[in-house]
Amino acid sequence: MEKLKRLGGQTVEFTSFPTVIGYAAVVGPKEAEGPLGKWFTETEEDPMLGQESWEKAESALFAKAVNSCLKKSKLTPESVNFIVAGDLLNQCTASSFGLRDLGVPYLGIYGACSTMAEGLSVSAMLVDGGYAGHVIATAGSHFCSAEKQYRFPLEYGGQRPPGAQWTVTGCGAVSLGYGGNIKITHATTGRIADMGVKDANNMGAAMAPAFVSTLLAHFQDTGKTPKDYDLIVSGDLGSIGHALAVELLKKEGVTLGDNYKDCGMLIFDSQTQDTHAGGSGCGCSASVLCGYLLPQMETKKINRLLFVATGALLSPTTTLQGESIPSIAHAVSFETL
Amino acid sequence: MQKKEYGKMVKKQTPDSPTWKNMLWAFFVGGAICTLGQLLNTFFEGRGMEAELVPAAVSISLIFLSILLTSFDVYDGIAKHAGAGTIVPITGFANAVASPAIEFKTEGYILGVGAKMFTVAGPVITYGVVSSVLAGIVYYLFLM
Incomplete structure (x- = not known):
């Protein structure tokens, strides 16, 4: 075998x-x-x-x-x-x-x-x-x-x-x-994380631990560090989840600098567009990846990208039943050829 | 990290709702709606309407205006700032009935509009009726 x-x-x-x-x-x-x-x-x-x-x-x-x-x-x-x-x-x-x-x-x-x-x-x-x-x-x-x-x-x-x-x-x-200019080198599948956040209006906070868990697993499994990437993006943690993720990672001894961004914070201007903590939804990370990040890789402005989309696995029913929000994050590593 | 510890971190990072700003908005917009009600009241009385009919005419007018503004995508824009100021008066109830009726029209008039119309306002009706019954019992036992 x-x-x-x-x-x-x-x-x-x-x-x-x-x-x-x-x-x-x-x-x-x-x-x-x-x-x-x-x-x-x-x-x-x-x-x-x-x-x-x-x-x-x-x-x-x-x-x-x-x-x-x-x-x-x-x-x-x-x-x-x-x-x-x-x-x-x-x-x-x-x-x-x-x-x-x-x-x-x-x-x-x-x-x-x-x-x-x-x-x-x-x-x-x-x-x-x-x-x-x-x-x-x-x-x-x-x-x-x-x-x-x-x-x-x-x-x-x-x-x-x-x-x-x-x-x-x-x-x-x-x-x-096969035959393109951007290759996919690794994919890290997330484990479901639930740190007890119940507020469906604060999904960034619910998802941040999932992002951290997957990121740490990715670094541990591959031996890479944040410096090995030009850009690490989370899917839709928004400003609150972004801040929490940075804080959680710091406690784990991993410092994320300016090369860490969040698609939810990139897609809207929260000041002028009244979007509060930022964008969310499947379309958030998908459209930022396909509209903005991949073109940046095509022109080699970004050469190594870690794309970590995050998901809150709640339903309106579980929210009403008072359940906390299980969350997930998956990482995909892109490199230009 | 424990859930409790993370809960504290979340609380620290999450901004609170601007309570004072919300209360001021609610006070002025809610007050404006009530003033409009009073103006309508004076108007109907001035036109010689029977005193018993005036409160109903005022309510119907406010409900009509609220639904009109809801259907023209205006009410939610005011409510975004006014909060309780637009929810508590009768206009808020009208908006809560009209908005799902608009939203679920695509599911048909029976199981869409008809069934979903009270998904938001339903609890108000249910507990409104329950409170009325309780108030009625209290009135019957102690004040009759």
């Missing part, structure tokens, strides 16, 4: 180095007005995307992002062996309904806001294992459908607490295969 392609307890080492072939990010109007607005592949002026419901609008985001990714990758749906997709809606409706006409073998996944990293890990394993020539990983979310499912109707007059985050309307898609 072949030697396992593993390092330590949680990390997969890719020996054939799957690469990024193409990518696309489609976002809504608020994201387009944010600091990264000019980077996204496509921006939509209409949050409904011309559809009749928020769920259909989110599905349309997936279809647009994946079609744009196929185009940029110069791939046809027939040449893609798997699409690994997920979103925040019950039964992963946005991804499955949005991609039902695509005709690509489909694997639906759920990792809350960590879905993009989960999808990328699985996709890279499929390519590295020799089970696929091309795989697309995609994840997305929509502010309005998320509000409807997790919180209150849009027009309801309530106040958001300062720790609340703003679900990103956006979808990112990446195609993997």
Whole structure:
């Protein structure tokens, strides 16, 4: 039997180095007005995307992002062996309904806001294992459908607490295969962490321990240190989770400097866009990765990236039942060739 | 690290809601809604409406205005600042009924609008009725 392609307890080492072939990010109007607005592949002026419901609008985001990714990758749906997709809606409706006409073998996944990293890990394993020539990983979310499912109707007059985050309307898609300029070297699969945070309006605080756990596991398994990366990004910890993560890591003897950023803090200007602690949702890390970070790698402004998407695995029911929030983070390591 | 210790860290990092600012907003916006109610009251009385009908006419007018502002995407914008100032008056109740009705229209008029209309305001009705019954019992036993 072949030697396992593993390092330590949680990390997969890719020996054939799957690469990024193409990518696309489609976002809504608020994201387009944010600091990264000019980077996204496509921006939509209409949050409904011309559809009749928020769920259909989110599905349309997936279809647009994946079609744009196929185009940029110069791939046809027939040449893609798997699409690994997920979103925040019950039964992963946005991804499955949005991609039902695509005709690509489909694997639906759920990792809350960590879905993009989960999808990328699985996709890279499929390519590295020799089970696929091309795989697309995609994840997305929509502010309005998320509000409807997790919180209150849009027009309801309530106040958001300062720790609340703003679900990103956006979808990112990446195609993997061989022959690209950015390789995936490692994927560290997170363990579920729960430090007893019950406040669904403070998900950054709930997710920070998961981010820390996965990051420490990644460094331990690979022997790398924060200095080995030009940039380490967490998915959507927001300003509170970001600060907590830095503090927790410091206690563990790991100091993160200016090379640690958070996608949730990058995508919105919290001062002018009223997004409180920052952006969140599957679409947050997915659209920042596919719209902003991968283009930076393409032009070699970033050469070594550790992408750690974070997810709060709660549901409205568990929140009502007073449960604490189990959280997850998965890390994917990118390097330019 | 223990959960308790982390809980303290979280509390330290999480900013508190701006209570004084929220209370001032609530006081002025809530007060403005009540003043509007009083103005409507004076208006209806001045037009010669029967005294018994005036309170109902004022409530209906405020509910109408609240739903109108809700449907034009204005009410939640005011409520974002006003907080309890827009939730507590009858306008807040109207908004709590109208907003899910708008949101769940895509699920149809029976199981969407009809069933979901009271998802936010339902508890107010339930416990409003319960409190009325309790108040009625107290009144019957001690004040009759």
